[in-house]
Amino acid sequence: MANIYLHYAFDLWADNWRNRHALGHMILIRYADDIIVGFEKAEDAKRFQTELRERIEQFSLSLHPDKTRLIEFGRFAADRRSRKGLEKPETFNFLGFTHISGSNRQGKFQLIRKTRRDRMQAKLREVKVELRQRMHQPIPQQGQWLRQVVSGFFAYHAVPTNIISLRAFRLHVVNLWHRTLRRRSQKDRTTWDRIERIANDWLPSPRILHPWPEVRFAAKHPRWEPGA
Numbered sequence: 475m476a477n478i479y480l481h482y483a484f485d486l487w488a489d490n491w492r493n494r495h496a497l498g499h500m501i502l503i504r505y506a507d508d509i510i511v512g513f514e515k516a517e518d519a520k521r522f523q524t525e526l527r528e529r530i531e532q533f534s535l536s537l538h539p540d541k542t543r544l545i546e547f548g549r550f551a552a553d554r555r556s557r558k559g560l561e562k563p564e565t566f567n568f569l570g571f572t573h574i575s576g577s578n579r580q581g582k583f584q585l586i587r588k589t590r591r592d593r594m595q596a597k598l599r600e601v602k603v604e605l606r607q608r609m610h611q612p613i614p615q616q617g618q619w620l621r622q623v624v625s626g627f628f629a630y631h632a633v634p635t636n637i638i639s640l641r642a643f644r645l646h647v648v649n650l651w652h653r654t655l656r657r658r659s660q661k662d663r664t665t666w667d668r669i670e671r672i673a674n675d676w677l678p679s680p681r682i683l684h685p686w687p688e689v690r691f692a693a694k695h696p697r698w699e700p701g702a
Contacts, residue, residue, distance in 0.1 A: 479533075483530060483533045484526075484530070488511070495521070496518050497518055498513065498515035500518060500522075503568075505569060547564065547566070548563075550583075552575055563575040570631070572589075574587075574588065576635075584635070587633050587634075594642070594643055597627065601620075605651065606654065609658055610658060616651070617677075620647060621676050624677050624678055628681075628683060632680070632681065633684045637682060640680035640681075644679075651669065651673065652664065
């Protein structure tokens with residue numbers, strides 16, 4: 475419903491605004507009611523935000539007061555802010571990831587995506603509760619379920635620049651599994667070496683599963699010009 479409604483309330487209007495009013499390049503990204511708009515010119519961003527607020531009020535909608543903000547982000551943001559004596563560019567969250575203006579090993583700009591801390595913590599709490607309920611199941615049965623959990627997490631979050639978060643998630647799952655096995659009996663002597671062997675038998679290793687965005691985009695749109 476959000477996609478249908480916002481197609482008329484936002485998409486068509488925003489595309490028309492870009493063609494008629496934008497002084498520089500402008501990019502629109504929307505998933506359901508989560509929206510990111512990128513601007514080359516700061517004056518475009520400020521004007522668009524004001525007019526967007528007026529636009530959606532006509533549909534009895536409002537911008538989220540905590541999530542709606544203007545930030546300096548991208549290829550030149552760090553240098554500009556450094557020359558002004560300001561801190562590093564702000565980050566923003568979108569679709570389960572924290573997006574960071576970073577740099578690669580050559581010192582060139584690189585968009586860094588990391589799993590949101592609160593999303594990972596929430597998932598680990600779910601795993602902890604479910605492990606308590608599965609405490610007395612055989613290890614192979616627990617392992618099969620945990621393999622599905624970890625594989626599912628990796629399937630979404632295994633994007634470039636996010637390998638540290640993948641390793642952290644798997645390590646936390648192994649720790650939770652270790653504690654669960656130790657609680658099954660006061661005489662249990664499951665060592666860390668043993669739980670590592672068990673985890674290696676059942677849990678996938680962290681690795682990047684998704685290509686870089688430009689690789690995926692180029693495969694689908696081979697004739698698309700980079701500056702378009």
